[in-house]
Amino acid sequence: MGHREDLLEGAKRCLLEKGYARTTARDIVAASGTNLASIGYHYGSKEALLNLAFLKVTEEWGDVLTKEGQAEQEARPEVPAAPLDQFRETWERVIGSYEQTRAVWQLQMEVISRIDSDPELQKSLAGPQREGRDGLAENMLGIDPETEPEKARVAGLFCQALLAGVMVQWLMDSDSAPSAQDLTDGLKAVLEGRAPQFGGGAA
Numbered sequence: 001m002g003h004r005e006d007l008l009e010g011a012k013r014c015l016l017e018k019g020y021a022r023t024t025a026r027d028i029v030a031a032s033g034t035n036l037a038s039i040g041y042h043y044g045s046k047e048a049l050l051n052l053a054f055l056k057v058t059e060e061w062g063d064v065l066t067k068e069g070q071a072e073q074e075a076r077p078e079v080p081a082a083p084l085d086q087f088r089e090t091w092e093r094v095i096g097s098y099e100q101t102r103a104v105w106q107l108q109m110e111v112i113s114r115i116d117s118d119p120e121l122q123k124s125l126a127g128p129q130r131e132g133r134d135g136l137a138e139n140m141l142g143i144d145p146e147t148e149p150e151k152a153r154v155a156g157l158f159c160q161a162l163l164a165g166v167m168v169q170w171l172m173d174s175d176s177a178p179s180a181q182d183l184t185d186g187l188k189a190v191l192e193g194r195a196p197q198f199g200g201g202a203a
Contacts, residue, residue, distance in 0.1 A: 004042040006032040011053035016103040020050060020110050051124040054111055061104045062132070065093050066139045083141070084184055090140045091180035094163070098170055105167050112164075133160050 010032025014023040025046045029036055043049040098105070115122045133156025134145035140159050145152035162183070169177040178186070 003032075003034045003038045006034050007038055007042060007049060008053055008056065010034070011049050012057050015050065015053055015057060015107055019107060020054070020114065023050060047118075047120060048124075051121055054107065055125075055128050057104060057107065058132075061101055062135060062139065065090075065097065084188065086142060087140070087187065088180050088184040091166075091183050095166070095170070095178075095180055098174070102171075105171060108167065109171060129160075133157055136160055136163070 007028060010028045010030075011023070013031050014027045018027060025036055025039055028034075028039065028046065028049065039046055039049055043052070111121070111125075115125070134152050135156075136159035137143040137152040137156040138145060141155050143152045143155050145156075166178060166183070
């Protein structure tokens with residue numbers, strides 16, 4: 001790899017090991033085997049490099065889950081999973097990866113906490129966040145953004161909101177955080193709604 005790729009790989013490692021705020025330019029240089037001048041030459045600034053590295057980390061996390069889901073589908077008989085079963089299986093993969101990907105979840109929470117005070121970071125995440133919604137709709141629910149763009153948009157918004165909430169609960173207290181079955185049962189309860197209440201009394 002050249003210095004540009006080395007810097008990106010080094011920045012990704014630093015983010016997962018030290019977090020966004022604690023990663024210095026010298027940390028990245030040490031992790032990549034490059035030099036300080038290379039950061040400015042290839043990326044303009046340490047912040048620009050870290051922002052790109054963060055996006056790559058989250059993309060790779062999503063790619064791993066996608067590949068696992070595809071492998072499961074190929075292994076099962078040619079019978080499509082019911083929507084709720086597919087939903088539960090997807091969340092089993094997401095939650096099941098928690099211990100191995102805790103650093104990614106922690107990093108995402110830290111980056112979210114910095115957005116209000118870092119306009120450049122917010123700007124760099126806006127486009128990828130929209131693209132990420134389409135990816136979540138496709139990977140979690142099997143909705144193709146190209147053939148059903150509006151359905152994918154709203155489904156992606158739902159998945160993104162749910163993912164953030166689950167992430168927070170697991171980081172705060174993994175013992176009481178929701179399981180894949182909890183989420184599936186909760187979705188069923190929402191879809192079923194509350195039974196109509198009929199009051200008594202004379203007409």
